[in-house]
Amino acid sequence: MVTNNSSLFDNFYIYVFVPILFLFAIYALFRACSIPGKLKYFFIMGGGFFIVLAMIALFFPIMGWELFAINPFTFFYIGIFVEQFVFALGLAYKVKEINFTLLQKSIENEQIKEEQNKILEEKLKEKEIENISVMAKAEEERVSRLKSKFENEIHHLHLTSLQNQMNPHFIFNALNSIKVFLIDNEKQKAVYFLNKFSKLIRSILESSNVEKISLEEELSILALYVSIENIRFEEDINFTIKNPENIDLQSIWLPSMILQPFVENAIWHGLMLRKGKKHIDLILSQSENAVILLIRDNGIGREESKQNIVRKSFEKKSIGLKITQDRLNHFNQKYGCNYFFKINDLENEKNLAIGTEIEFVFCFKQP
Template identity: 30%
Template sequence: MKNIRHLSIFRRLSQFSIRRQLFIVYLPVIFLSTVAIGLFLVFDSTRQLTANYQHLAELNAQRVKSVLFDTTNTLNNTASSLSNDTHLRQFLTTNYETDISAIADIANYDQLDEIKKLQTSIANITIYTTNRSIPNYTYFQQVDDATRETVWYQKALVQPDAFLMTLPEESNANRLHLYKSLPLPLSTETAVLDIQIDYNYLSNRLRNSSYELELQLNDDPIFYSDKISQVGEIGQLTNLANTQPTTFFLNSNQNKILLTKSTLMMNNKEDVITIYAADTKAYSNLQANLIRWSTIVLVILIATFMIVYLFARFFTKRISQLQQAVYFAAIEDYDFFQNISGEDEISQISLDFHKIIQRIKTNEEEIYRSRLTQQELLNQQQQMEFNILAGQINPHFLFNTLETIRMMALTSGNSDVVYAIKLLAKSMRYTLEAHGTQLTSLEESLDAVHVYVKIQRMRFGNRVNFSYSVSNEINQKDMQILPLLVQPLVENAISHGLEGLTYPGFVRLTITKEEHDVLIVVQDNGTGITPEKLELLQRKIAIPSTHAKKNIGLANVNHRVKMFYGPDYGLTIESIFGSGTQVILRIHDLTIDKAVSD
């Protein structure tokens, strides 16, 4: 029955011309899809734009909090500095015989002037003192009965920490003050520091043309507003705020605004500054976005109607041929395209497109197989290079070590022989354990170096002297490096740097941190290298290890470091003929990357 119904519909459609079929079938599809997509775009863009405005409002609140934190922290630091000022403390506890002598000391005390000059956030500094011998002059004010009855003065006497309060000024506009009792030990006098924040400073730092801002300390009237006339009152934004951190409200003018409420806890854990920031343009911008997208959808609907109309009018005669071309293209019978009368471009494009797709698929498969082969070869090469280095135990070194053991067995007791064999076993064990491992600790690498140096001292005695130092910033157990990095450098310094010396040779190993990198430096006091040989050696070291024939240890070290850490890392050699040689190896500190990933 369903098939019969479908056939009946198609039969009815076939009774119309192709042009009418396009209008009957395609126009509803285009219309419905355009409307659906348009509605989705309108909804999604409005949602994203709303989220962006909310995020921007929160970022603005964070900016305000940062400015307030810096400002209040500056005031606290200033108050702490004055609390510890012994000159000021001595001045406040001195009993002056005349006002002239007191004023002279005030004039000589320029610390407060320097603070006013350097701290632009401070409007006024006043020190209230009970010392009657200090007159009311510049920054100093005697405590009178009215001052004693104020809340801030009584609070300062019982609270040692600094605290904030807002007090009305002559214009009845609240200003933010920081109060702190100045300690005067061994004295019956008291002193309270009063620092007033400069309103213009806050305005210059906080004003943002896109937002209205109000600041409130605790539950007091606001002490800052972009509309200065509202300072000292309960602000409009404060009345609108509720428990939601960021939302839309109707203001007094019945306009919707985006309001953000945030809080900043002060250092004394008692005072809280509440930040109210309102974006007055957000809602209107959302409405404009809605109108804009609705207009775009309407324009698209009209444009698609016109396009379909023109398409139906222009291509009606070729629709049947295009349908046949698509069919034969689906069964890969491309000879049909040659039989289309007039060599229709649409048929040719369909055929070419199909061929292009087939070629692209073939090329991608070949590229993928090539990359797999190349990566496999690279992995094999790296493993081969590491195997070459891991197996790089100098036969002459083993022969000389065994010869030393034999001579020691002839000239000394068994304890020396046991010691020599133990050192050789440790050296061979480290080399074998390092084989096949990607990383090892710096501590294990240094242990291998110690063993190697002890064996060399058994051969050459005091002719080989070794010392090392590791920066305190480096944790030798936690730091992971490639195996067989440090020992080849020391081995090169002893084998080549100290070769032919008639005086005691010294090798110095230094490991330091430089930002995120680690520098491994090996120095010797040998005869050095001539400039010509140094240039030749540097070129050989730059050659990958599979191609180097000499100095394979240094070349392998340099190549492995560059492959593992990157092209910015590696080995450099500096030498002055007659004064010794210095080898510098720069690697990246993997401990930092691990800490970041954790």
């Protein structure tokens, strides 16, 4: 709407436009109060200056007031300048605040980065130490396995060596018996002896290929051995195996031919020098923690045997018991057993020797 009525325009300007502009400025200041941080104070201060000076520039001419004879529009321009200056200060402050925050964040990030690097380095060191420890443990276990393997191989070779020493010793004695029959022209006894001997040799060879056999197999070989030796003594030796408690002999393992030297000594050092009936009794019993085997003979005893040199073949000290002890020690060490034996002298009420007893103890822990 266009009009030339200046009075109407003045009234519209004073009573409509100016109040609306004033209310809008107040609303802008109110909204500025919700701005976070200190930036709102710059907006309030700058807006406040502009509103006050703008009101002076508008109302003073209308009301006919004068202030220091200054043109009213000068106040308006001053208000704009002050507002812009204060806003510029606020923006500068905000930029400074943002830069400071960014700097603090950067410093914090750098500190966090350094802390994380330290933590990472510590963890890497821990992992490195852990890896070194694991590698050292693995190497130690590997060396231990190799050492155990080599020790087992050495023990096996040593056991084989000891067994190979014992078997020729026994075979030599058996061949001597065959030689005696042939010299005496007892062919039938020689043939019978050879049949028994060949069966025994086969049993010995089979047992030589293994490190351990059951007690049942061992006693079977031992009975065959005694039956061969008994031929030379005209069946004078009464050999018995007693197992009154029915102990499971297949569950007890031991080195092959470990009992033969004891029976051999009983025959050659005890019974051979005795007149009359000759006995070798093997008696099995069971205690709380072990199975006990007694090898009992009614020979002349150890003391009298030492004082008698009956044949030239006995001048050389038997190595059977020494080899037996060495084999038993290696067997115990390898399989964690506790097998042992002891020799008891049997005496009557008058303290006279009536034989010898070997007490052989087998623990229940089996290899």
